[in-house]
Amino acid sequence: MNARARWRPVALAWAALMALLLLTLGLAYLPLGRLNLVAALAIAAAKAALVVVVFMHPRRGPSALRVAAVVGVATLSLLFGLSSLDFGTRHAEPAAAQVPKQLPPLRQPGPGPRPER
Amino acid sequence: MAAVLPARPTPEAAPQDHEVGLLGMWIFLVTELLFFGGLFLAYAVARAHAPEAFALAGAHTHVVLGTINTALLLTASALVAGAVSAGEADRASRAVPWLLGLAAALGVAFLAVKGAEYVSEWHEHLVPGPDFALRDVGGAQLFFVLYWTMTALHGVHVAVGVAVLALFARGTHRLSAWATPRRVEVAGLYWHFVDLVWIVLYPLLYLMGRHP
Numbered sequence: 001m002n003a004r005a006r007w008r009p010v011a012l013a014w015a016a017l018m019a020l021l022l023l024t025l026g027l028a029y030l031p032l033g034r035l036n037l038v039a040a041l042a043i044a045a046a047k048a049a050l051v052v053v054v055f056m057h058p059r060r061g062p063s064a065l066r067v068a069a070v071v072g073v074a075t076l077s078l079l080f081g082l083s084s085l086d087f088g089t090r091h092a093e094p095a096a097a098q099v100p101k102q103l104p105p106l107r108q109p110g111p112g113p114r115p116e117r
Numbered sequence: 118m119a120a121v122l123p124a125r126p127t128p129e130a131a132p133q134d135h136e137v138g139l140l141g142m143w144i145f146l147v148t149e150l151l152f153f154g155g156l157f158l159a160y161a162v163a164r165a166h167a168p169e170a171f172a173l174a175g176a177h178t179h180v181v182l183g184t185i186n187t188a189l190l191l192t193a194s195a196l197v198a199g200a201v202s203a204g205e206a207d208r209a210s211r212a213v214p215w216l217l218g219l220a221a222a223l224g225v226a227f228l229a230v231k232g233a234e235y236v237s238e239w240h241e242h243l244v245p246g247p248d249f250a251l252r253d254v255g256g257a258q259l260f261f262v263l264y265w266t267m268t269a270l271h272g273v274h275v276a277v278g279v280a281v282l283a284l285f286a287r288g289t290h291r292l293s294a295w296a297t298p299r300r301v302e303v304a305g306l307y308w309h310f311v312d313l314v315w316i317v318l319y320p321l322l323y324l325m326g327r328h329p
Contacts, residue, residue, distance in 0.1 A: 021188060024319075
């Protein structure tokens, strides 16, 4: 296999990644409502898939490697799935985000005996 | 009864060594995935509770610098993939150290851009605390807590990746015995993972709330 044939998939994947980067940047400036987030995440997933499949060669190596990768993704899905069930079905009591402020000192300076403990 | 011990395998003569190296790195990367996964979950939950605040706060990040950094990391990943492929064809290929060195340089450029961004955000009072610029927007601090935590954690990974790439660039340049193409491939996996994390961080941190 000559150098050109070897680097071709890498070069094509790089070009596709750059195109997807520009696409996701452009889409972010269009008012699409909820689709903005969906498109951004879908493009991120496509970019990630390109990097994994073309650059990381998951099909090479022992099958235990693919099992490890799938177990990792499955565990992450479990984490997201069960947590979403919890947060999604719970009535949200929106706590006002606390504004940081400087509290007055607890002990006032001045003369006099120290208070007994 | 004399025990027959197998000869100690050399790095080149032991394909199973390579498999162990690859498998070990993939398992490590899975733990890294779950490490970052907790933060991504925190982001998802916080964003679900304060979508407007996240859109407003997200529009304060530096989208040009973030996009440049994404391009830098994607390119560096392609260079590492090219180095792995060149090393497999010819172990002594001069392209390997150059591609790895260039990828490490792009990693340093990423960190420089990120540093400039941090300095600018510090002056814009985008660090959560008493002087936070968007203190009136409930939930905006959450966005920036996650922004700083995730980018800083990712930045540490980039720094480690740069060190690993530079080490292998040096090793392959000198044709050191330890810098085998197989180990370059295993090291490259780590760099690709750092790239993967940024691919997801980029839309979450830089592309929120950009449209009118």
